Amino acid sequence: MEFTLELKNRINYIExxxxxxxxxxxxxxxxxxxxxxYSLNAGGKRLRPILIMEGYRACGGLGEDFLPYSVxxxxxxxxxxxxxxxxxxxxxxxxRGKPTNHRVFGEDMAILAGDALLNHAFETMLAYAKxxxxxxxxxxxxxxxxRGAGIYGMIGGQVVDVQSEGQxxxxxxxxxxxxxxxxxxxxxxxxxxxxxxxxxDEKLQALTRYAxxxxxxxxxxxxxxxxxxDEKTLGKKVGSDIDNMKSTYPSxxxxxxxxQIATDLIxxxxxxxxxxxxxxVEFLISLSEFILNRSN
Amino acid sequence: MEFTLELKNRINYIExxxxxxxxxxxxxxxxxxxxxxYSLNAGGKRLRPILIMEGYRACGGLGEDFLPYSVxxxxxxxxxxxxxxxxxxxxxxxxRGKPTNHRVFGEDMAILAGDALLNHAFETMLAYAKxxxxxxxxxxxxxxxxRGAGIYGMIGGQVVDVQSEGQxxxxxxxxxxxxxxxxxxxxxxxxxxxxxxxxxDEKLQALTRYAxxxxxxxxxxxxxxxxxxDEKTLGKKVGSDIDNMKSTYPSxxxxxxxxQIATDLIxxxxxxxxxxxxxxVEFLISLSEFILNRSN
Numbered sequence: 111m112e113f114t115l116e117l118k119n120r121i122n123y124i125e126x127x128x129x130x131x132x133x134x135x136x137x138x139x140x141x142x143x144x145x146x147x148y149s150l151n152a153g154g155k156r157l158r159p160i161l162i163m164e165g166y167r168a169c170g171g172l173g174e175d176f177l178p179y180s181v182x183x184x185x186x187x188x189x190x191x192x193x194x195x196x197x198x199x200x201x202x203x204x205x206r207g208k209p210t211n212h213r214v215f216g217e218d219m220a221i222l223a224g225d226a227l228l229n230h231a232f233e234t235m236l237a238y239a240k241x242x243x244x245x246x247x248x249x250x251x252x253x254x255x256x257r258g259a260g261i262y263g264m265i266g267g268q269v270v271d272v273q274s275e276g277q278x279x280x281x282x283x284x285x286x287x288x289x290x291x292x293x294x295x296x297x298x299x300x301x302x303x304x305x306x307x308x309x310x311d312e313k314l315q316a317l318t319r320y321a322x323x324x325x326x327x328x329x330x331x332x333x334x335x336x337x338x339x340d341e342k343t344l345g346k347k348v349g350s351d352i353d354n355m356k357s358t359y360p361s362x363x364x365x366x367x368x369x370q371i372a373t374d375l376i377x378x379x380x381x382x383x384x385x386x387x388x389x390x391v392e393f394l395i396s397l398s399e400f401i402l403n404r405s406n
Numbered sequence: 407m408e409f410t411l412e413l414k415n416r417i418n419y420i421e422x423x424x425x426x427x428x429x430x431x432x433x434x435x436x437x438x439x440x441x442x443x444y445s446l447n448a449g450g451k452r453l454r455p456i457l458i459m460e461g462y463r464a465c466g467g468l469g470e471d472f473l474p475y476s477v478x479x480x481x482x483x484x485x486x487x488x489x490x491x492x493x494x495x496x497x498x499x500x501x502r503g504k505p506t507n508h509r510v511f512g513e514d515m516a517i518l519a520g521d522a523l524l525n526h527a528f529e530t531m532l533a534y535a536k537x538x539x540x541x542x543x544x545x546x547x548x549x550x551x552x553r554g555a556g557i558y559g560m561i562g563g564q565v566v567d568v569q570s571e572g573q574x575x576x577x578x579x580x581x582x583x584x585x586x587x588x589x590x591x592x593x594x595x596x597x598x599x600x601x602x603x604x605x606x607d608e609k610l611q612a613l614t615r616y617a618x619x620x621x622x623x624x625x626x627x628x629x630x631x632x633x634x635x636d637e638k639t640l641g642k643k644v645g646s647d648i649d650n651m652k653s654t655y656p657s658x659x660x661x662x663x664x665x666q667i668a669t670d671l672i673x674x675x676x677x678x679x680x681x682x683x684x685x686x687v688e689f690l691i692s693l694s695e696f697i698l699n700r701s702n
Contacts, residue, residue, distance in 0.1 A: 138582050139562040141569060146557075193521060198513035217494035218568055221517065225489060225524065226561045232528045233552040240549055245541035253536055256529040261442075265522045266435040272514055273437065286434050 113396040117160075120393075124159045124180055125151075131181040131234055145215040145223035146230070149188045152206050157328075158183040158299045161321070164397070165303025168383075168390045169313050175306050178238035179251060182231035183299055186259050189227035190268070192220055199272060204346060231255070251302045258298025267291025271356075279357045285326075292332075293325025316383050323379035324398050330372045331401060333358035334365070343406045376402045409692040413456075416689075420455045420476055421447075427477040427530055441511040441519035442526070445484045449502050453624075454479040454595045457617070460693070461599025464679075464686045465609050472599050474534035475547060478527035479595055482555050485523035486564070488516055495568060500642060527551070547598045554594025563587025567652075575653045581622075588628075589621025612679050619675035620694050626668045627697060629654035630661070639702045672698045 132150060133143040159180030166176040195202040195210040197217060202210050212220035235255070239248035257263055267290025274283065300321045304314045335344060336351045337360055351358050359368040379398045383391045428446060429439040455476030462472040491498040491506040493513060498506050508516035531551070535544035553559055563586025570579065596617045600610045631640060632647045633656055647654050655664040675694045679687045 133557060137562075138579060139557060139565045139586075142557055142561065142565040189521075193517055196517065198517060219565070221489055221492060221494060222561060222565055222568070224521070225485075226557050226565075228521065228524055229552060229556045229561060233549070233556045236545060236549040236552050239545045242545075245545050249532060249535045249538075249541050249544065253529070253532040256525060256532050260525040260529045261429055261435060261438055261522050265438065265518060265525060266433075269435045269438040269515070269518055269522075272518070283434060290435075 113393075113400060116393060116396070117400070120160050120163070121156045124156045124163070124184070127174070127177055128159075128181050128184065131178065133230070141215065141219060142222055142226050145211060145219050146185075146188075146227050148214060149192050149205075149211050149223065150184065150227070152188075152208055154184075154187075154206060156184060158187055158295060160397075161296060161299035162303040164391075164394050165300035165309075165317055166307045167303075168317065168386055168394065169304045169307035169309035171303065171307030176303050178234050179255065179302050179306065182235045183255060183295070183302070185227040185231040185234070186255070186264075187295065189224040189231075190259075190264060192224040192227070194268070196220060202346075206346070228259075247305060247308065251305045254298045254302045254305065258294040263290055263294035263298070264292075267294070274357065276355045277357075281362055284357050284359070284362060288326055288329040289322075292329040293322060296325035296328065297321040312385060316385050319382035320379045320394065320398070323375045323382065324401050327372045327375040327379070327398075328401050330359045330368055330375070331404060333360055334368055334372070335405070337365070339405065372402055409689075409696060412689060412692070413696065416456050416459070417452045420452045420459070420480070423470070423473055424455075424477050424480065427474065429526070437511065437515060438518055438522050441507060441515050442481075442484075442523055444510060445488050445501075445507050445519065446480065446523070448484075448504055450480075450483075452480060454483055454591060456693075457592060457595035458599040460687075460690050461596035461605075461613055462603045463599075464613065464682055464690065465600045465603035465605035466686075467599065467603030471602050474530050475551065475598050475602065478531045479551060479591070479598070481523040481527040481530070482551070482560075483591065485520040485527075486555075486560060488520040488523070490564070492516060498642075502642070524555075543602060543604065547601045550594045550598045550601065554590040559586055559590035559594070560588075563590070570653065572651045573653075574651075577658055580653050580655070580658060584622055584625040585618075588625040589618060592621035592624065593617040608681060612681050615678035616675045616690065616694070619671045619678065620697050623668045623671040623675070623694075624697050626655045626664055626671070627700060629656055630664060630668070631701070633661070635701065668698055 132147050135143045135147065162176050162180045162183060191205060192211040194200050195205055196212055203213055204210060211223055215223065235252050239245060239252065242248050259265065267287050270283065271287045271291055274287065297318060300317045301314060304317050333351065336348055336358070339348050341348050359371065376398045380395055383394060424446070428443050431439045431443065458472050458476045458479060487501060488507040490496050491501055492508055499509055500506060507519055511519065531548050535541060535548065538544050555561065563583050566579065567583045567587055570583065593614060596613045597610060600613050629647065632644055632654070635644050637644050655667065672694045676691055679690060
């Protein structure tokens with residue numbers, strides 16, 4: 111399997127399907143639709159939507175029941191980026207090589223566009239779940255997303271990250287940030303897909319372990335890329351962790367050790383899903399290697 | 407029935423029950439819990455939670471199945487106030503006579519506290535719905551809340567409100583703002599309660615009409631109070647609409663006409679729920695009169 115091509119196909123598929131879920135840019139509140147769509151259509155790896163799809167398919171899910179969830183999770187990821195970029199938080203002008211939402215639509219609209227995307231994520235899932243004959247599964251799947259994105263997940267991690275800027279923190283706090291800010295949504299994504307596919311407990315647990323490992327590895331690699339990455343390939347400034355005096359894996363444990371930990375996590379991730387038929391998790395295996403070796 | 411006492415009892419009941427749903431203020435992300443609880447506990451009329459309860463009870467609902475929804479809708483209302491008050495939006499220092507969230511916790515935490523409350527509203531409803539034997543009803547109820555709070559509801563209205571500041575707008579646009587920004591969440595609240603109580607279509611429709619009328623009346627009275635209200639009783643500055651050159655019912659139609667329209671809406675609201683046994687909607691009838699005659 112040519113992984114880069116397989117990934118590209120999936121990104122194209124998600125982006126094409128996503129269009130049907132985006133608000134039409136008409137009506138008095140047109141600006142908010144434009145602001146939402148601007149950031150949703152700004153590219154990215156679509157990692158979380160793809161993880162929902164792969165979790166679903168690995169567990170035997172047929173059809174496209176996962177799609178509203180893939181779109182929803184991307185809306186949540188996008189809202190978190192819009193709010194992170196605001197002047198009161200990271201104050202970033204560029205995101206994926208394009209002006210950030212507030213630079214285009216103003217700070218007021220960027221705040222509201224973030225709110226709108228978060229709310230619309232739930233509206234999108236619920237609108238779909240309403241017509242399902244397995245509402246129980248949909249509630250469990252939505253709960254995973256809500257929990258992963260919330261105060262005991264992504265927002266919780268983001269809060270501690272913001273508060274830790276400019277000061278040295280210890281490894282357990284750094285792990286708290288990485289696990290909550292990044293890994294929890296990655297875990298929620300695969301679990302959501304697996305639940306929708308009526309996965310067995312054994313498969314659900316296996317995928318959970320996989321996601322925990324790639325989730326933490328993803329964030330450690332992020333730390334590494336902020337030092338060794340190429341600004342152009344990344345589409346964002348490098349060195350910002352050092353500029354902001356942020357504790358990271360490399361700053362706490364050194365570069366060599368950090369790379370070893372990331373490598374070990376990916377080995378563990380692959381082992382976790384050994385119970386599946388290898389053809390069902392071929393992409394997930396390659397994806398874990400890509401997360402380790404990625405340059406953006 | 408002494409309405410003021412009945413209202414106070416309900417406010418106390420909601421506030422007491424709400425405590426069990428609030429995050430405990432421990433852990434690395436403690437600040438966000440404090441920021442959420444600060445604004446949630448800052449008082450207010452608890453109108454939306456009470457409307458869920460009354461919609462539920464009017465349709466024969468027993469027990470407290472509505473409670474997580476009452477708490478969730480108050481979380482959503484509270485998040486919208488926190489974000490409205492931000493410097494990039496209304497830039498308010500006081501809310502209900504207390505310093506606004508960002509004045510106490512900083513702009514970054516206030517943005518995140520708003521996000522956290524919105525997300526936690528859904529997390530709270532889903533956590534409860536997960537264990538229900540009627541997941542279909544819960545999905546319908548949650549969908550009402552999501553829709554009412556979203557881009558075709560509260561956020562949609564807020565966007566147009568923000569964009570209309572400082573310019574004269576026509577009545578259809580003003581109605582769009584009032585209906586979406588305020589009425590839609592009021593409608594969603596009673597409908598949510600009615601759905602959870604397995605209301606008949608006829609009762610659901612009747613309560614919907616009731617809420618549409620009190621919802622618009624509520625906002626017209628808000629416009630009136632911003633001119634004629636007492637700053638101390640209101641707990642916020644008056645005259646802000648004129649200062650911000652905002653079009654309002656009084657500015658477009660005059661004070662006398664605005665009061666007449668509000669009065670007529672309340673008459674219609676009461677008529678809408680004529681199909682109920684009067685004892686089941688006694689509080690809703692009094693509430694509609696209170697909304698018309700309120701001083702805060």
